[in-house]
Amino acid sequence: MIDSLAQQTLLDPAGLGESELDTLLATTFGHGVDGGDCYFQFACQEGWSLEDGIVKSASFNIERGVGIRVVSGEQTGFAYSDDIAMPAMLEAARTARSITSAGQSGRIAVAARNPGRELLYHPDNPIDSLDEQAKIGILKQADAAARAADPRVTQVMCSLGGVHEVVLVLNARGELATDVRPLVRLSVQVIMEQGGRRESGSSGGGGRFGYAHFLEEDRAAAFAREAVRQAQVNMEAEDAPAGSMKVVLGPGWPGVLLHEAIGHGLEGDFNRKGTSAFAGRIGERVAAKGITIVDDGTLAGRRGSLNVDDEGTPTQETVLIEDGILKGYMQDEMNARLSGTRSTGNGRRESYARLPMPRMTNTYMLAGEADPEEIIASVDDGLYAVNFGGGQVDITSGKFVFSASEAYRIRNGRVTNPVKGATLIGNGPDVLTRVSMIGNDMQLDPGIGTCGKEGQGVPVGVGQPTLRIDGMTVGGTQAA
């Protein structure tokens, strides 16, 4: 049975019933085709922003279309249409199919496919979850909390965004899967000025639920106060050290380390092509004993979670590294088939107009046993980094960076002065072998991550416990 909302949103307006889907399948796939899909998508999103204490702009966007992908061997043909209607779809299907040289079309029966488990998020449209005044109220609350927190705050910029996305995937085997995905996010940035010095701080969060989340537990104001706290810390920050030193990473969002250092390198496409520094290393030690890292798309309500991926495969928990040993890669359908394995539910795409590829969902390290305070106390001289901007990796050489936005110097086992933001650089295949202590305080990030790969952005999550790494290069300006 097809999800009724997906049917009403994507199929009914174009008059697409069973016989039309049969025709589409027969035209698109058949003999000589190894895979592919018709990916129907409807997405509406809105964004409200506040500046100078007033909500002065907002935007609303609607996208609707179908992407048709035909895979034959290692080859992919792809065309899309922003018109969900039979003539346009059949034209796109014939165009996509031009990648295969031969093959007769055959009859393929449509069959529903679903994960057979509880939905990970509620299908309600988050944009309708509050009225306009209440949305504006959230932004005003954050603004007021930021201004009340410190008189040195000169600028507060807040934005509130929501997405309602309905997808329907009909694959080459005739399997039909649907997903209705909500996503909301609140971001706060402040500028603080004192004696001519200006510093900024930012915070935010979100996930796959409605806007009411931000009204509960004083969250909107808490994000604002957190942004102000970061700006306050930066106002006192001294020049960051330069050189190799011991680094203690805080829990939660610093897990961007895992995303860059090993996550991308374990995506199936790079490994099939042999372009990843991790290619051919399954079974080898790539991290210290005690380190277990998973990619898990099944965490309820998380920003990186999906009921089914963009190929209709149910998401799962995939063990990437177990007790320091490399166990597996993240796969989409095509790369799994070409590597002789199964999709891990990591096939994702930005929209119907882009091709899917192996992507992360929520990538995190399981907790260890050390008390976080003990970890800090064990370092005589080092860096304690608790907040980060983004990161980037060269998957072939394995070199990766991530940029600290809040960090402190550790001296004699104590956290001392804050230091300015600095980039940390390392080598993915060996940085985790230098982890010497793993905290018992695993945390997931607040729901702020977007991962970019080949120009496609998708929402993701990261997480980790407090970690001690014995030797990373810290890119400050002061000789250490």
Next chain:
Amino acid sequence: MSEVLQTPATADEPQALSHDPDSLRARVQQALDAARARGASDAQAVVSHSVGLQLDVRKGEIETLEYERDQSLSLIAYFGQSKGAASTTDFGEQALLDTVEAACRIARHTEPDPCAGMPDPAFKADTWDDLDLDHPWACDATAAAELARAIEAAGFATDSRIENSDGTSVGTQRSIAFLGDSQGFMGGYCSTRHSLSCALVARDAKGMQRDHAYRVARAASDLEDPEAIGREAAERTVRRLGGRKLSTRSCAVLFAPEMARTLIGSFTRAISGPAQYRESSFLLNAVGEPVFPAWMQIEECPLTPRALGSAPFDGEGVRTRNRPLIADGVLQSYTLDSYAARRLGLETTGNAGGARNVTVAPGNKDFQALLREMGTGLLVTELIGQGVNQVTGDYSRGAAGFWVENGEIQYPVEEVTIAGNLKDMFRSIVAVGTDVDRRGNIRTGSILVEAMTVAGE
């Protein structure tokens, strides 16, 4: 007001568009009229459409063939000084009305902003020159595959250490866009963008390295010899093999043109309207102040024919003009749209949509001469990560490149960071090379900075 003349697309024409100019213009007008009918005091609409092909070859075989066909309508509605925006990719009649309704609904909820509104009509473009931006390319999938194979084969043939490919791409796109507003402005034009790129992987005992080469141009005839691209990709990849870390030190840094462009990118962001009125710039209120050395000149050249950043009018229909941003090292102007201009009590500079063809005047030394001028230091050919704080100018990024002594490249360097503050880095620029990279919206040669902190082992 007039518009660019252009012939309607026919099926025989290469890269024929699916919507003709008249229908796009009519759609813009329909959206504007619908907004006025719903009580909007003013409105501005953009309709755009593009067709394209992207083909990737890897190890001699076609890997992906993508046909693109995009369209969108976006509308801004003003109700006095309240504003709402909406957009859609759906070109149906109902979707147009829904989009207009969404913009109007939002405008009824946003709060009035005294600076909101349309640009002063006196600044609008009324006539403009053809900037030679439309060069359709008759490149079908077969031709694209042949071209990509030739590029990649040239790469593999260059050096036996090239053992893998990360893909060779041929991309071509043709777009048309019309902008109209309720004050009577209506203008639009076609443009094309074609690109070739090749990424290769080399291996030695120490491991693998990847690098790439690319070309991008408005006209396919400006893309140069495809085999040269393959060779360049191979040479760039192989020369990275055997990279070493450096010990932590302070030294001169020479940014290769593609990397120098990112420094100038930080400059253009810092002088943009929003960075100024949000007080989020390390060059806050810096007009009239020396930002670069007194011998440096930087111009914005939106009217350069065939250039990738060219446009005869900005995103609000305001005429663009070539103008100095830095004269004798001193900042001359910010880059403003009409909103930012009102916020700052200035006039729009025709920069709705950003700065265009920002051009750093080259000095008199070529790349080799710059290496000799540096003598000892780090040549940076790749930067990774964000690591730039636009509020303070603090700069710390991952880098790869080459260690240089006596003006000659000694060995490849990787896994280091370079750090400093952009204000100091700009003022301590020693030279700009004649090796200008014209493949983007920022045009500069190599930039030599006197000293930065390099962190490594």
